[in-house]
Amino acid sequence: MPDNGLMLAVIGGSGFYSFFGSDARSVSVDTPYGPPSGAITVGTVGSHEVAFLPRHGAHHEFNPHTVPYRANMWALRALGVRRIFAPCAVGSLTTELGPGSMVVPDQLVDRTNARADTYFDTGGIHVGFADPYCPTLRANAAELPGVVDGGTMVVIQGPRFSTRAESRWFASQGFTLVNMTGYPEAVLARELEMCYAAIALVTDLDAGIESGEGVKAVDVFAEFEKNMVPFKKLVREAIGSVAQERTCTHCLPHEGVTLPFELP
Template identity: 80%
Template sequence: MHHNGRMLGVIGGSGFYTFFDAEVRTVTPDTPYGAPSAAITVGTIGEHDVAFLPRHGASHEFSAHTVPYRANMWALRTLGVRRVLAPCAVGSLTPDHGAGAVVVPDQLVDRTSGRADTYFDSGAIHVDFADPYCPTLRAAVTGLPGVVDGGTMVVIQGPRFSTRAESQWFASAGFSLVNMTGYPEAVLARELEICYAAVALVTDLDAGIAAGEGVKAVDVFAQFEKNMGLFKKLVRAAIGRIAVDRDCTHCLAHTGVTLPFELP
């Protein structure tokens, strides 16, 4: 498929199932890993062609631990996507970030288990993942008013929320956000040499932060829906701050390496 690598990708999280107001085209690329979560819609925002994929499916049919992450990232790259913004819902592990805050993490900690998290099941291929998020994309978002720059997002397996003890443990370690989908999405993007940045909308304080309170799914979805209009507006504004041509080299993980297969 011919492409110039300029297309941007947006992967929408819980409640973020649509993105475009104007006319779009719909595609569902084949991948070696099955079908992506949903059909991908392609439209235009400013100077950019943008491919949008709802992470959990068009009607939230995939829970965090069943999302076809490998198919999703492969499908986007097949379309020519080389830069991805990944909006997601998160719990806050600090009172500093209340419901409605938008945080762009700069680190993650993986506490998932059993998820397919690599394309390299053969060959001794390793990727640099010390800094898991693209600095260029992060800067496009953190330059917007009111956005919190930095923080560590711990990714739990789900679908359950954390116990109070787990939440307190994460907070004591200095983590600031908790989420269920940020891994393996970020590392799969790096393996495909796709620039990737998470954009986190805080929906709640996690269980260990406020005594007597716990996280309930209905409250998370309600908070996400309440802020969805502004959140989409923020993502569109970030897209407007991204250069037409990609100039990032941070996310080119395979420079000088011979891969066991050709990337799409």
């Protein structure tokens, strides 16, 4: 497969395990970090060649803290991917964003621990991450009808959900969404100079935002499944609005820097 740097990718989150029909081809990619979380399928959306990777595996084999993030991002880059949309399920930390809301966050807060979150263990390489999402890709998704533009997504370790106290604390800080997989995916994309934008589907109000029994996984999956058709439609529309040629320079942090190894 030619590495032309034009391929887009979609990384599907919980409940988002497929994107193409039987006409898609499956691709296997070896990486220095082991195999990716699942087979990568390649198809087309409009004029774009698109690679799809299920973040948690085809049958949800990987919990958020065990997803092989470095292998996933490396494999996509090696295929020629340079722009990624990352659909994900999120809890809401505000009643203004109820279940079914679709949000394109513009900030994240990392509350994970012990996750391998860099390719650069040597070489003194530091990447700018003040704005963690590609502004160009964000605009492609955020400008679509019905989409909420902006929000801060706090990424927790998982696989457990937040306590009510944690949830209220996050909300008091002005965070609007809570998720378990948005980090280190975003920063690994930046280290590999790939544009990356999350598209979040709200599946529940977090534990501290409403009374009741708290968040249950079965309810999260049910809400995600209920909204899967319009959510996939949104992702396809976002891809359709992407220019054929990549023009973003925001996501090129290594210009003028000598890296300890070549990017794939």
